[in-house]
Amino acid sequence: MSSRRHTDIALIDEQGPLPRRTLRAAVTDRAAELAALGLRPGDRAVLCRPNGRRWITDYLALAELGAVGVPLNAASAPDELRHAATDSGATLVLTAEGPGPPPPPPPDSEDTTDTTDLTDLTDIATIAYTSGTTGRPKGALQTRHAVRLGGENITRRLALDPGDTVLSPLPLAHTYGTNVLNAALSAGAALVLLTRFTEEAVAEALRRHRPTVLAGVPTMYRRLLARPGLPLESLRCSLSAGQPAGEPLARAWQERSGAVFAEGWGMTELAGLASLTPADDPGHPGTAGPPVPGAGVRTGEDGELLVRGPFVTPGYLGSPEATARVLTPGGELRTGDVGRVTDDGGVTVLDRLKDVILCGGYTVYPAEVERVISSHPSVAAVAVTALPDAVRGEAPQAWIATAGGGAADEAAILAHCRAHLAPYKIPRRTTFLPELPTTAGGKVARGRLPR
Template structure:
């Protein structure tokens, strides 16, 4: 057996389609844990509270990078906001790890403003983009840094993250892990790179990249080039300091009247409204514009927020072509087992009472 041999098969979360089995090598799994532990400054006295599923790549690397450093993991059987706050205080947790939906639900919990969070040295957040306004609210209660990160099953964990040793760049997923090549390629799939600050497809190459999809050579060929570059399907850009910013998933992009509209940008705006607990933006067909955005909102408890108020709020913060054309209030949003939003399931939701 060699480090490059098959170690395990990790299944994708299926946010944009059916899950696929990414074949991960021993070197990819171990190296990702080691690099994550290094970038996050994990220590043997760390106590990590998380509800990330152990079978999911984010949960796997969060747990095993902590064990690699000699730390302790307090693993929740399933996520519950009130229980997470209780465990952080009861266990003197030094780190909380989760996806944006978990943070949103924690901050919507009635006990958040009085919860004991002083033991937290670090918080990590990944899986999807996080609204800067929500990050600011969390940071107002937690003194340690919030380390935004990005990863995927196809690279056995993280591909980019902030380092605990450097100042965070709000809205960014950080920098590439050491020894990993990352570039921004044209969205149309052509060869080359786009200029700094220009959105394109995020691509990765190096020892973390999967061996391929199990039993799916066709799907493997679609994302993995002969020279080792992995197409991630994420639209992102890089600034002149080497920090990457994810715009959205390429498959979730809305083409409205010839313009590219990214749901994550609309979600960041709407989630900054004080009466919004969670939001997801999907799309529907339109005879005139081709596609238009639809906002699905979980309102804060006892909120009197209505669709007109949401659209007015969007009018103040978004260009006309980016604004949603419909607002649907729901009791909950569809998520994967790891807590990531499943936009493809939004049209199946039953709206709450009309507003």
């Protein structure tokens, strides 16, 4: 049941509670300030601030003006900020130091964006830069309608209302974090926003604010499960997205918290989630639920999931070749995810197509192996990648961080794998690290693992 403690509060951050009327007034004032700086509908502004009310005020003010936000993680390197500003054609950069002009491109800049399509972006809310795993980050265009649907679909599926309090440690610069913000705003719920995720910060927020909904990624939930004594009794629903959680984690969290584990599946190019478990019909734990209203999901070649709907990106800014690679002639998005769609429409995501390991004629999905290894009590985080194999072509390799920095017991972990996996799925090599590198969104950054 929803709490009624925060019905007049829009946001609770490290500065304290922020009433709705105060937020509305701040947004109106900020929009006037940005307009006085020359920002007009369709103009781009890079938003590179830490999580907090100033980020939200700037974001909503840009929307009120009809300008285009270019969100970047506050920890972005100068070169990353420069690339986004140059590539997007931004006229303004909003940082913790205040508004300013975009940095000039370096003399030997390789940014070659075709700016001829920048004349009218008034229907675009956001240019969201991808992680750049295949080269320079690309700016995915997100329409105003798609961004609105991204929030509303979460609101409807989780049955959010003004009595809910939503706890989010997600970065606002990430599409998932923005979705949760927009869901809370559209529902009239209070958003408890953390500057960043730590187990201690989440535990304190759970005690102080008694949220009814928690949003996170699977890595966060695994770390929280390893922490005893969390006050979870106020939760009715826990939202997970960003990567497949898997049945063991979903069941373990539901058993520990007593809350529905609502798993969603989406990506930057969809401006949100394509499927999401309804809070009132959780179905089978470990699946990503049925498609959201307006979404069509099917499997194409090699089991790749294809999505159609009003939230599919129009494309990547100034990159028609990249756009043609991800959009079918019929306008479906090639997601790059391998999965299944059941007869009743439920979506199960198995892995990223590019991460699949081909081992002696067998297909190994790293996410499946990761779910088994992560269910061992000594494991805090795990990533499985392909290891070249002279006989089989490839074999699984596991990178493991142990819970609490404890001693690694390779024999016990491999025995656990043998009990739950076919022989060809068992890691050929295991490497133990103090911690695994993660992205700003909380996912393991495979590309930054040692080579």
